[in-house]
Amino acid sequence: MTTESRKDVVGLKISHRKIIAAAAVAVVTALCIMMFMLCRCRTYATVQFHMDTFISYYVESSFPEKAVDAMDREVRRCEQLFDRFSPESEITLINANAGNYTEVSEETYRLIAEAVKLAEENGGYFDPTLGAVSDLWGFGTDPRVPSEAEIGSAMEHVGYDRIGFMEKEGSFFVRAGEGQSIDLGGIAKGYALRLIGEAAAEAGCRSAVISFGGNVVLTGRGPDGRDVFSVGIRVPEENATSAAVVLNLGGGVVSTSGSYERFFVENGVRYCHIIDPFTGSCAAGDLVSVSVICDDPVEADCLSTALFVRGLDGTLDALASGEVTGVAIDGSGAVYISPDLTEAVDYDSVAQGYRLEVVG
Ligand code: ADP
Ligand code: MG
Numbered sequence: 001m002t003t004e005s006r007k008d009v010v011g012l013k014i015s016h017r018k019i020i021a022a023a024a025v026a027v028v029t030a031l032c033i034m035m036f037m038l039c040r041c042r043t044y045a046t047v048q049f050h051m052d053t054f055i056s057y058y059v060e061s062s063f064p065e066k067a068v069d070a071m072d073r074e075v076r077r078c079e080q081l082f083d084r085f086s087p088e089s090e091i092t093l094i095n096a097n098a099g100n101y102t103e104v105s106e107e108t109y110r111l112i113a114e115a116v117k118l119a120e121e122n123g124g125y126f127d128p129t130l131g132a133v134s135d136l137w138g139f140g141t142d143p144r145v146p147s148e149a150e151i152g153s154a155m156e157h158v159g160y161d162r163i164g165f166m167e168k169e170g171s172f173f174v175r176a177g178e179g180q181s182i183d184l185g186g187i188a189k190g191y192a193l194r195l196i197g198e199a200a201a202e203a204g205c206r207s208a209v210i211s212f213g214g215n216v217v218l219t220g221r222g223p224d225g226r227d228v229f230s231v232g233i234r235v236p237e238e239n240a241t242s243a244a245v246v247l248n249l250g251g252g253v254v255s256t257s258g259s260y261e262r263f264f265v266e267n268g269v270r271y272c273h274i275i276d277p278f279t280g281s282c283a284a285g286d287l288v289s290v291s292v293i294c295d296d297p298v299e300a301d302c303l304s305t306a307l308f309v310r311g312l313d314g315t316l317d318a319l320a321s322g323e324v325t326g327v328a329i330d331g332s333g334a335v336y337i338s339p340d341l342t343e344a345v346d347y348d349s350v351a352q353g354y355r356l357e358v359v360g
Helices: 003-039 064-082 090-096 106-121 131-137 148-155 188-202 297-321
Strands: 042-050 053-061 102-104 164-168 171-175 207-212 215-219 229-234 243-249 252-258 263-266 269-272 287-294 326-330 334-337 355-358
Touching (some): 053 064, 064 188, 090 106, 102 106, 106 164, 106 171, 106 297, 131 148, 188 207, 215 229, 215 297, 229 252, 229 287, 243 252, 243 326, 297 326
Parallel strands (some): 334 355
Antiparallel strands (some): 053 207, 102 171, 164 171, 207 215, 215 252, 229 243, 252 287, 263 269, 287 326, 326 334
């Protein structure tokens, strides 16, 4: 081999190495860019309107807009499945065919079954068959006080134990009792929030705060970057925006039911949208608001409605016994908290005109 040709071979070797090194640098750079994109979480907040109320999203994610799109799709899907006023919803189909079995999706079947189980567990204070009575009171359309006779005949169609379930060869069927009208309004938002939480996790959200008609889901970190969320329990008055008390929570769900948002006044009496399944009357009793804190949005949504119907004494018993973690506010301004919230409560936050009491 001549000196020339040896040089060529060496030169070739060097250029090979250069190519490999350049390729490695390119791959590492691409990986770094990808890692940077994935780690570069952004925050994004938006408000939408579904199920007759506002839903606000705050998320922290690499692709927050996409995450919120996925979450909002779930709410719209729930709206279609469970709105008993929409002609196409599965609930409408079941109600129109009351007395007979109607084939439904497995999802609708399971949610109605869950609603019935929750009704049993909550002593019937929560009842998903109040549709006929709700219609009389006209919330959402034309509110009015129905006569005793009207309430009496609508009450004949109330009773969660009259709902029938049938599973056959992989198909699912539900039957409302004759004349009965299933109404999932008391847990539909909670259910949507459960699915939203799953969509947020799938979309890789690091943090999310989603507020939907009195229910708030908190995961990850708060918008201020701390590991705790400062959650204000609203002053229970129409259009109020301040907090009666603030809780510092590590996460979970806070669901509030109250008589100050959807109500009407007739002859000086306030009637709110929550109905007592035992009497058919509007449950504006001695409580003004009840908030339940737990991990599951469906349970929280149901429980706050059930406790509101149960009233002050029953709610204080539930808070004192450790059965429920929560806050109850009565008409005199007393803010009752369950004993397990004594660490979470911000004692300096109690609003003027309100006083804090730990029950139990
Ligand atoms: P809140 O957030 O104040 O609890 P929800 O929207 O969760 O209100 O529940 C109220 C809705 O649930 C009503 O609009 C009605 O559709 C339905 N509902 C009313 N009373 C009851 C009840 N006792 N049990 C189950 N559902 C109820
Ligand atoms: Mg509720």
